[in-house]
Structure formats: structure tokens, C-alpha cells
Amino acid sequence: MSRPRSQERRSAIISAATRVIAARGLAAPTATIAKEAGVSNGSLFVYFETKSKLLNELYLELKADMGAAALDRLPSDADIRNQLHHVWTNWLRWATSFPEKRRALAQLSVSEDLTAETHQLSADGMAGLAEILRRARADGPMADEPLGFVLQLVTALAESTIDAVLREPANLDSHSRAGFGAMWRVLASADVAVINV
Amino acid sequence: MSRPRSQERRSAIISAATRVIAARGLAAPTATIAKEAGVSNGSLFVYFETKSKLLNELYLELKADMGAAALDRLPSDADIRNQLHHVWTNWLRWATSFPEKRRALAQLSVSEDLTAETHQLSADGMAGLAEILRRARADGPMADEPLGFVLQLVTALAESTIDAVLREPANLDSHSRAGFGAMWRVLASADVAVINV
Amino acid sequence: MSRPRSQERRSAIISAATRVIAARGLAAPTATIAKEAGVSNGSLFVYFETKSKLLNELYLELKADMGAAALDRLPSDADIRNQLHHVWTNWLRWATSFPEKRRALAQLSVSEDLTAETHQLSADGMAGLAEILRRARADGPMADEPLGFVLQLVTALAESTIDAVLREPANLDSHSRAGFGAMWRVLASADVAVINV
Amino acid sequence: MSRPRSQERRSAIISAATRVIAARGLAAPTATIAKEAGVSNGSLFVYFETKSKLLNELYLELKADMGAAALDRLPSDADIRNQLHHVWTNWLRWATSFPEKRRALAQLSVSEDLTAETHQLSADGMAGLAEILRRARADGPMADEPLGFVLQLVTALAESTIDAVLREPANLDSHSRAGFGAMWRVLASADVAVINV
DNA sequence: GATGAATGAGTATTCATTCAT
DNA sequence: AATGAATGAATACTCATTCAT
Numbered sequence: 001m002s003r004p005r006s007q008e009r010r011s012a013i014i015s016a017a018t019r020v021i022a023a024r025g026l027a028a029p030t031a032t033i034a035k036e037a038g039v040s041n042g043s044l045f046v047y048f049e050t051k052s053k054l055l056n057e058l059y060l061e062l063k064a065d066m067g068a069a070a071l072d073r074l075p076s077d078a079d080i081r082n083q084l085h086h087v088w089t090n091w092l093r094w095a096t097s098f099p100e101k102r103r104a105l106a107q108l109s110v111s112e113d114l115t116a117e118t119h120q121l122s123a124d125g126m127a128g129l130a131e132i133l134r135r136a137r138a139d140g141p142m143a144d145e146p147l148g149f150v151l152q153l154v155t156a157l158a159e160s161t162i163d164a165v166l167r168e169p170a171n172l173d174s175h176s177r178a179g180f181g182a183m184w185r186v187l188a189s190a191d192v193a194v195i196n197v
Numbered sequence: 198m199s200r201p202r203s204q205e206r207r208s209a210i211i212s213a214a215t216r217v218i219a220a221r222g223l224a225a226p227t228a229t230i231a232k233e234a235g236v237s238n239g240s241l242f243v244y245f246e247t248k249s250k251l252l253n254e255l256y257l258e259l260k261a262d263m264g265a266a267a268l269d270r271l272p273s274d275a276d277i278r279n280q281l282h283h284v285w286t287n288w289l290r291w292a293t294s295f296p297e298k299r300r301a302l303a304q305l306s307v308s309e310d311l312t313a314e315t316h317q318l319s320a321d322g323m324a325g326l327a328e329i330l331r332r333a334r335a336d337g338p339m340a341d342e343p344l345g346f347v348l349q350l351v352t353a354l355a356e357s358t359i360d361a362v363l364r365e366p367a368n369l370d371s372h373s374r375a376g377f378g379a380m381w382r383v384l385a386s387a388d389v390a391v392i393n394v
Numbered sequence: 395m396s397r398p399r400s401q402e403r404r405s406a407i408i409s410a411a412t413r414v415i416a417a418r419g420l421a422a423p424t425a426t427i428a429k430e431a432g433v434s435n436g437s438l439f440v441y442f443e444t445k446s447k448l449l450n451e452l453y454l455e456l457k458a459d460m461g462a463a464a465l466d467r468l469p470s471d472a473d474i475r476n477q478l479h480h481v482w483t484n485w486l487r488w489a490t491s492f493p494e495k496r497r498a499l500a501q502l503s504v505s506e507d508l509t510a511e512t513h514q515l516s517a518d519g520m521a522g523l524a525e526i527l528r529r530a531r532a533d534g535p536m537a538d539e540p541l542g543f544v545l546q547l548v549t550a551l552a553e554s555t556i557d558a559v560l561r562e563p564a565n566l567d568s569h570s571r572a573g574f575g576a577m578w579r580v581l582a583s584a585d586v587a588v589i590n591v
Numbered sequence: 592m593s594r595p596r597s598q599e600r601r602s603a604i605i606s607a608a609t610r611v612i613a614a615r616g617l618a619a620p621t622a623t624i625a626k627e628a629g630v631s632n633g634s635l636f637v638y639f640e641t642k643s644k645l646l647n648e649l650y651l652e653l654k655a656d657m658g659a660a661a662l663d664r665l666p667s668d669a670d671i672r673n674q675l676h677h678v679w680t681n682w683l684r685w686a687t688s689f690p691e692k693r694r695a696l697a698q699l700s701v702s703e704d705l706t707a708e709t710h711q712l713s714a715d716g717m718a719g720l721a722e723i724l725r726r727a728r729a730d731g732p733m734a735d736e737p738l739g740f741v742l743q744l745v746t747a748l749a750e751s752t753i754d755a756v757l758r759e760p761a762n763l764d765s766h767s768r769a770g771f772g773a774m775w776r777v778l779a780s781a782d783v784a785v786i787n788v
Numbered sequence: 789g790a791t792g793a794a795t796g797a798g799t800a801t802t803c804a805t806t807c808a809t
Numbered sequence: 810a811a812t813g814a815a816t817g818a819a820t821a822c823t824c825a826t827t828c829a830t
Contacts, residue, residue: 198809199807199808199809200807200808200809201809226798226799226800227799227800227801228799228800238800238801239801239802239803242800242801242802247800247801248799248800248801
């Protein structure tokens with residue numbers, strides 16, 4: 001019976017990859033990631049068969065991390081607008097608290113290495129968020145659009161807001177408010193809202 | 198007195214780069230681009246000192262191409278909503294008509310090779326679009342936000358819509374309508390809605 | 395724990411570099427050197443970070459090799475003239491026995507890649523020879539000149555003699571005798587001559 | 592009848608090559624030399640078929656220049672020692688007055704591009720110097736050595752002295768005196784001289 | 789499993805030389 | 810002849826991956 005794989009080493013590599021990719025992009029050498037993780041060159045390939053697999057797994061972990069952060073302490077019995085606002089705030093807090101995770105994720109999102117399976121798994125992992133979104137847009141102007149499309153639009157708004165905040169941290173509050181307002185209007189535009197009142 | 202530099206060769210390289218990068222990403226070898234353009238690999242460096250300069254110039258040309266397409270036949274005396282809708286439609290048509298330009302542009306947009314100067318020039322080139330946006334959001338809920346931030350949000354919606362359309366071309370019309378509606382609500386709906394009540 | 399770096403491979407590269415540079419000059423491709431050494435071109439860079447470092451190390455090894463050969467079996471209790479003659483003979487024997495080392499060394503000596511540190515280390519390594527020279531020129535006409543300058547003159551005579559011998563091996567003995575005589579006169583003859591009168 | 596080659600352009604190239612090679616070595620691009628000469632890339636090849644031919648011709652011109660300088664105002668009726676001293680002084684003056692010529696010449700001397708014919712022509716050009724040397728060594732200890740060999744030894748001493756002077760210009764006088772003394776002892780050692788007196 | 793040496797395919801850029809103008 | 814664009818062979822170095830220890 002040989003030495004078992006160490007969960008610690010795996011995490012060290014994932015975490016090093018986050019930092020290195022945030023700093024130097026997807027072209028960062030695996031050797032650099034290994035060194036940053038404090039493991040040898042060769043060990044990295046024990047834990048991740050290829051660089052591409054490392055990238056895919058890292059993407060999924062970061063996505064999951066972000067998704068979990070977004071749903072943290074969700075006030076399940078609040079109204080849907082407040083729930084969505086809670087998620088929005090969590091999301092921004094995560095991105096500003098872990099800028100390296102956010103940067104790495106942004107790089108990975110455009111990587112040609114991500115497989116269809118990874119994209120599928122990532123979508124599955126977002127199910128919690130999607131459910132909230134589904135309720136938020138009910139009876140709104142996007143009620144009849146494919147949920148995936150709506151999720152995409154909303155995500156794009158969030159990402160853009162995050163970018164803006166990271167670029168000008170001083171404007172965190174105003175950007176956050178404006179971004180959330182925009183999102184809410186996309187999903188549940190004012191006239192409908194007024195009628196509902 | 199000697200053979201002049203040929204605008205044709207330059208265009209051939211730019212156009213080849215668009216195709217090759219769309220197909221194989223930013224890591225595409227300069228030799229592949231040169232071959233696709235029908236010139237020697239040395240010639241590529243006569244027209245573009247470095248690969249990085251090629252990328253920057255290509256980005257600016259594609260951005261300009263897209264901007265010009267968006268403003269084509271703008272109905273200057275129509276109301277602002279119709280003008281914006283015209284631009285939106287043009288944009289989607291450009292993206293679906295020249296998917297390679299769009300793909301290449303998307304790749305370039307996240308390239309670490311783009312210089313600050315390129316980003317500046319690109320922003321300058323978008324001034325026409327920004328002006329329309331400025332008028333569209335006047336008196337709307339985004340009236341007091343930094344224009345750059347608003348432009349970013351709106352661009353994000355457009356890009357996401359384009360992605361969705363490229364993925365499901367059959368849904369062009371419905372995606373286009375839904376995307377434009379979302380954008381309009383981001384910019385201008387709330388007050389109008391209230392007034393409408 | 396892993397395969398250790400092999401001294402043998404390193405020597406193989408050094409030795410191949412000697413041969414290849416002797417034959418084709420400093421512009422010899424690293425790939426050629428690697429192939430001649432029987433290692434992959436990548437391996438060469440495991441042992442020598444850059445071509446320039448390879449050149450510097452090769453220079454020092456050849457210099458050390460030559461210096462050691464020159465001092466081999468030095469008759470420490472012989473008079474200084476005989477000691478110097480012993481060194482001279484050793485030097486010529488080394489150059490004629492290992493013409494490739496000598497050729498490579500000659501090329502390297504004029505290389506712009508040699509660093510100041512290399513020149514310093516090389517000078518340090520020649521300390522044994524310098525000491526003999528210091529004693530040989532004591533009370534001679536060069537007694538008051540900077541030792542470095544005298545070393546240079548004497549080295550120039552030796553190198554020229556070696557060149558002549560390599561060009562006309564048949565004249566080894568007469569060239570050697572004439573060269574040594576010249577050197578001795580440079581260092582020590584005038585006063586002796588006057589005394590002799 | 593087409594435009595004749597211009598002697599001026601040729602000189603400009605030769606002179607530019609001297610400067611560029613002194614500064615950047617033999618690997619200097621022909622394009623750099625052409626630009627420094629104020630002519631086009633292509634023109635250089637009108638005047639010199641290949642880079643190698645340029646190097647060979649440059650070598651011969653510099654050698655001739657140096658030789659002419661050495662023999663300038665030779666006091667033909669002075670005794671041979673004074674004649675030789677005059678040559679020696681001229682030589683050092685030339686080297687210190689035109690350090691770029693000297694540097695370029697030093698680089699060229701070790702170039703693998705120099706042909707046998709060039710070396711022969713160069714030797715022919717040194718005939719004037721050789722003649723003086725022949726007389727200087729008559730009855731001396733080198734009287735029976737091949738003149739070429741003696742010329743080589745003497746040249747080596749001169750070159751080394753020049754190097755030392757260029758490195759420490761303050762020591763011009765003492766180095767010059769010591770170097771000449773060494774040369775004279777090589778050719779016409781003191782004891783012989785004393786006997787002659 | 790852990791290590792780091794070994795491998796060799798891959799790539800931007802340079803440069804002597806040629807050639808169209 | 811003069812020019813400078815066109816060419817393509819040449820080359821140092823990188824890096825994902827494999828493998829001996």
C-alpha cells in the first residue's frame with residue numbers, strides 16, 4: 001500500500017494556481033504554480049493529470065466558492081427582492097475580499113481549455129442562484145425568456161459592477177446600488193412593480 | 198524609389214490574424230498568420246514590429262469596424278429610443294455577419310498585451326456610441342452614474358445577448374428583443390414607468 | 395529522491411562545447427553542442443541556464459586546465475629560470491596536445507560574453523603562474539612595471555609562439571627555444587648582460 | 592550609361608563599419624552599418640557583395656592605415672634603434688588617437704571570415720615594417736629565426752602594450768618605454784648591444 | 789507517492805541577401 | 810545605381826509532460 005494522496009497538497013496547488021494565474025495569466029508555467037505551492041514539478045501532475053485538467057478543476061472550485069459565498073446566510077423568508085439584494089451584496093463582498101480568486105476566475109472564464117462538461121457542471125452548481133433568479137423574474141418582463149439567457153444577462157451586470165468596483169473601490173456603495181437597481185429593472189421592471197404594489 | 202509598403206499586404210495580415218485568432222486563440226503562431234495571409238513570416242514583422250503590436254492594431258481595427266457598423270445609417274432625427282434600437286440591431290447584425298471578427302475581438306479584449314494607449318484610443322473611438330448612450334440615459338435612473346460605468350453595463354448586456362444569439366441563432370429575434378428591452382429598462386424605464394402609472 | 399544531476403552529462407556538454415567551438419566558432423548553435431554531447435537540447439539548459447553561462451564556465455575550465463598543466467611537476471627547488479622553462483614547455487605541450495582546447499580558449503578569450511567576474515576568477519586562477527613570473531622578473535628590467543602588464547606581455551609571447559608552432563609543427567623545437575629566449579630576455583636579460591660584461 | 596559608384600559612399604560605409612564594429616562587435620547587422628553610413632540597406636551590397644567581403648576589405652584598409660601611420664616621417668638615416676623607436680611611437684599614437692580603428696581591427700583579427708588571401712595581402716602590406724625589423728634583428732639573437740615568426744612576436748608585444756595603454760591612459764609613457772625596451776631586448780638583447788658598443 | 793532531471797516540440801524574432809520599383 | 814520591402818533559414822530558450830530514482 002503506497003502513500004495516499006494528500007488533500008493538503010491538492011489544496012496547496014489549487015490555491016497557488018489561483019494566485020499565480022491572477023498575477024500572471026493562464027500562460028503561467030505549471031512549474032511556477034508548483035513552486036508557489038511548495039511542491040515539486042512532478043507532484044503537480046500526480047494531482048492533476050494535465051494542465052488543462054487543473055484549469056478545469058480550478059474553475060469549478062472557484063465557481064463553487066463564489067456560489068457558496070453568494071448564498072451565505074440567505075434570509076429564506078424575506079421577500080425575493082431582499083433575497084436577491086442579499087445575494088448581490090454577498091457577491092460583491094466575495095469579489096472584493098478575494099480579488100485573486102475573482103481575477104483568476106475571470107481569466108479562466110475565457111479559457112479555451114474549459115470543456116463542455118465543465119461548463120455544464122458549473123451551471124449545475126449555480127442552481128441555487130438560478131432558483132432565486134427564477135422567482136425574481138416571475139411575472140416580470142423576462143418571465144418568458146430562457147432562464148439560462150436571463151442568468152447570463154444578470155451575471156454580466158454583476159461582473160461589470162465588480163470590475164468597476166475593483167477599479168474604483170471608493171465607489172463601492174454607489175456602484176453597488178446602481179448595479180443592483182439595473183439588475184432589478186432588468187428582471188422586474190418598475191412599471192410591473194408599481195402595478196404589483 | 199523602392200517597392201512601397203503595400204496596404205494590401207497589411208490588410209491581408211490583419212484579416213488573416215482575425216481568422217486565425219478566432220479559430221485558435223491568441224496563442225496562434227505568427228507563422229500561421231503569415232502563411233494564412235500569403236506572406237513570408239519575415240514580412241509580417243515588416244508590417245508589425247512585434248506580435249504584441251499586431252494584436253493591439255488588430256484590436257483597434259476590429260473595434261473601429263464594429264463601431265462604424267453600429268452607427269451605420271443612424272436615423273439622426275428619430276427619437277432616442279429608436280436610435281438606440283437601431284444601433285442595437287446594427288450591432289447584432291455585425292456580430293452575426295462576421296462571427297470571426299466578433300470572436301477575435303472577444304479574445305483580444307481580455308489580452309494582457311493591450312496597452313493603456315490602446316484602451317484609450319478604443320474608448321475615444323467609441324465616442325459616437327457613448328454620446329447616444331448619454332442622451333438615452335438622461336433623466337433615467339442612471340442619469341447620475343459615471344458614463345463609463347453605464348457604458349460598461351450596457352456593453353455587457355449587448356455582449357451577452359450576442360453570445361446567446363451566436364449559440365442559438367434560431368432565437369435571434371427573441372433574444373434581440375429581450376436584450377434590448379433589458380437594456381432600455383436599465384437606462385430609462387423606472388421614471389417612465391412611474392409617469393405611465 | 396529524484397534522479398540527480400549527472401556530473402558526466404555536464405562534462406559531456408563542456409567537452410562537446412570545446413570541440414564544436416574549436417571547429418565552428420562561438421556562433422555554434424547550442425543545439426549542435428547538445429547533439430555532439432549526446433543530450434537533448436533542453437538538457438543543455440538544465441546544466442547551463444544560458445549560452446552565455448556555458449561560455450563563461452567553459453572559459454574558466456579551460457583556463458584552469460591550462461594553468462594546472464603549466465604547473466605540472468614544477469621543480470620547486472630548481473632556479474627560477476629552469477622553473478620558468480619548465481612552465482613554458484608544459485604550456486606548449488598542453489597547447490599542442492589539446493589543440494581544440496587551445497582553439498576554443500582563444501575564441502573565448504575575445505568573447506564579449508565573458509563577464510567581469512569571469513575575468514577576475516580567471517586572474518585568481520593564474521596566481522601560481524603570476525608568482526613564478528614575479529620571481530623571474532625580480533631585479534630584471536621589468537622589476538618596476540605593474541605585474542599585470544608584464545604578465546600580459548609574456549602571455550602574448552607565449553600565445554604567439556603557440557600559434558606559430560600549431561601552424562608549423564615541424565618547428566616546435568626551434569620556435570620553442572626562440573620564444574623562451576625572447577621571454578627570458580624581456581624579463582631578465584639586460585642587467586645580467588651588463589653584469590656579464 | 593548608369594550612375595557610377597561613388598567613392599564617397601564606399602568610404603562612408605567603411606568608416607561606419609569601423610565605428611559600429613568597434614562598438615558592437617562583428618555580429619553588428621549590416622543594416623546598422625548602412626544606417627550609420629547614411630545609405631540604404633541595399634546600397635551596402637552594391638559596394639560589398641557580402642558582409643564577409645566588407646569585413647575583409649575593412650581589415651585590409653585598417654591594416655594599411657595603421658602601417659602607413661607607423662612609417663610616417665620615418666628618419667631614414669637614423670640608426671636602426673631610433674627608427675624602430677619612431678615606428679613604435681607612431682604605432683602607439685595611432686592606436687590611442689583612433690581607438691575605434693584599433694578596436695575594430697582587434698575584432699577583425701580574430702574573425703573567421705578573413706580569407707587566406709586577406710592574410711597574405713595584409714602581410715604584403717607590412718613589408719615596410721618587416722624590412723625595418725629585419726635590420727633591427729640582424730646580428731641579434733633572433734637573426735636566424737623565420738622573419739614572420741619574429742614579426743609575430745614583436746607585433747604581439749606591441750598589441751599588448753597598446754591594450755595596456757588603452758586601459759590605463761595615464762601610464763602611456765611608462766608602458767610605452769617598458770614595451771619598447773622589451774621589444775628591443777627580444778630583437779637585439781642587451782649583451783649583444785653592449786658588445787657592439 | 790515525491791522529486792526534479794530529461795525530453796523535444798514549439799515560437800518570436802533577426803538578418804544577410806535578393807529583387808521590384 | 811539607389812532604395813527598402815520581401816524572403817526564409819536560423820536560433821536561444823520555454824514548458825508540459827514523462828520517467829528514473
